[in-house]
Amino acid sequence: MEFTHRPVLLEPTVNALVDPGFDAKSRVFPQDGAVQRPDGVYVDGTFGRGGHSRLLLSRLGPGARLVVFDKDPVAIQAASQLQAQDARVSVVHGGFASMREELEALGLTQVDGVMLDLGMSSPQIDDAERGFSFMREGPLDMRMDTSRGMTAAQWLAEASVEEIKEVIAKYGEERFAFQIAKAIAARRESRPLRTTLDLAELVASVVRTREKGQHPATRTFQALRIHINQELEELARALAAALRLLAPGGRLAVISFHSLEDRMVKQCIAAARRRSEAQARLPIPEKDMPQPILMPLGKVLPTAEEAAANPRARSAVLRVASRSDAPLPADAGASFVNEIRLVPQPASRAARRKN
Numbered sequence: 001m002e003f004t005h006r007p008v009l010l011e012p013t014v015n016a017l018v019d020p021g022f023d024a025k026s027r028v029f030p031q032d033g034a035v036q037r038p039d040g041v042y043v044d045g046t047f048g049r050g051g052h053s054r055l056l057l058s059r060l061g062p063g064a065r066l067v068v069f070d071k072d073p074v075a076i077q078a079a080s081q082l083q084a085q086d087a088r089v090s091v092v093h094g095g096f097a098s099m100r101e102e103l104e105a106l107g108l109t110q111v112d113g114v115m116l117d118l119g120m121s122s123p124q125i126d127d128a129e130r131g132f133s134f135m136r137e138g139p140l141d142m143r144m145d146t147s148r149g150m151t152a153a154q155w156l157a158e159a160s161v162e163e164i165k166e167v168i169a170k171y172g173e174e175r176f177a178f179q180i181a182k183a184i185a186a187r188r189e190s191r192p193l194r195t196t197l198d199l200a201e202l203v204a205s206v207v208r209t210r211e212k213g214q215h216p217a218t219r220t221f222q223a224l225r226i227h228i229n230q231e232l233e234e235l236a237r238a239l240a241a242a243l244r245l246l247a248p249g250g251r252l253a254v255i256s257f258h259s260l261e262d263r264m265v266k267q268c269i270a271a272a273r274r275r276s277e278a279q280a281r282l283p284i285p286e287k288d289m290p291q292p293i294l295m296p297l298g299k300v301l302p303t304a305e306e307a308a309a310n311p312r313a314r315s316a317v318l319r320v321a322s323r324s325d326a327p328l329p330a331d332a333g334a335s336f337v338n339e340i341r342l343v344p345q346p347a348s349r350a351a352r353r354k355n
């Protein structure tokens with residue numbers, strides 16, 4: 001079965017990368033069609049089905065390069081088809097956190113634009129076999145990269161009540177995290193949790209209050225997905241990599257779908273407004289601060305029409321920033337990578353067992 005993806009905030013995101021006079025309030029591409037670096041190097045860290053990549057390519061010149069990433073093998077098949085038709089495209093199967101190393105392997109050390117459209121694609125949610133949806137019966141998998149790593153079912157079979165509680169509380173911001181973790185541990189004593197509906201029904205039996213229109217398992221599924229795919233660590237590392245890769249004037253455009261991601265993007269842009277993280281801790285008056293590394297260019301939300309036509313768009317927030325020509329301090333981006341406190345990853349549990 002063929003699943004499709006309707007891109008979110010498509011025009012504003014591509015405009016953010018190429019429109020010399022980008023303005024977060026204007027949603028249409030300027031009449032004069034001016035593109036700030038038509039033959040530049042660009043990164044789409046989240047190819048999906050290529051909606052953003054295709055529109056970007058249509059605005060770029062013949063000398064441009066576009067390096068696309070995705071963890072998902074099905075997205076990578078779609079990207080490889082595009083690569084076969086367009087020599088400007090290079091494809092990397094892997095996490096966008098390693099964009100610096102992957103670009104270096106392609107001989108690229110500077111880029112003119114980086115876009116990230118975070119989270120899941122519609123095909124990932126709609127295909128019950130991927131195990132992301134609490135509405136469809138399927139294996140409890142939740143891996144974006146089905147070729148490696150632990151599934152949600154495997155993790156839930158092994159993790160302690162404390163670890164499960166921490167993940168659900170932290171990445172789902174769920175008030176009933178402890179009750180859910182206890183229920184999972186009690187249930188697996190008799191039968192393992194194998195399917196999405198096994199988990200959704202168990203969570204629904206514990207979470208008694210419903211937020212408006214929200215399924216009781218929404219927060220738990222979000223939390224497990226973030227943990228299994230190491231989403232926040234990937235994002236922090238990708239933002240730090242983008243700071244180092246962007247050429248002066250280069251643009252960063254990130255679409256987030258929940259507050260944990262958006263907070264991180266906002267903090268990254270705010271931290272990079274100060275020239276050095278170390279200087280930021282000194283009592284320097286704002287007016288005497290050296291030139292910032294990133295200049296915020298604004299925040300874009302979907303229009304009422306887009307949100308009505310595409311339910312995935314409702315929670316989307318696009319943040320845009322431009323790299324200044326200030327020299328990059330050695331510690332740029334380090335603080336938000338170091339400061340995120342993650343629950344130990346599934347791989348580290350497996351490694352612990354081996355040692």
Ligand SMILES: C[S@@+](CC[C@H](N)C(=O)[O-])C[C@H]1O[C@@H](n2cnc3c(N)ncnc32)[C@H](O)[C@@H]1O
Pocket residue numbers: 005006007008045046047048049050051052053069070071072075094095096097117118119120121122144231234235
């Ligand atoms: C919202 S979709 C992107 C849709 C895309 N912009 C389009 O128009 O078709 C997000 C995609 O990012 C991928 N993804 C999520 N986290 C990733 C990561 N850390 N590294 C690489 N790909 C990731 C997912 O597998 C998914 O295909």
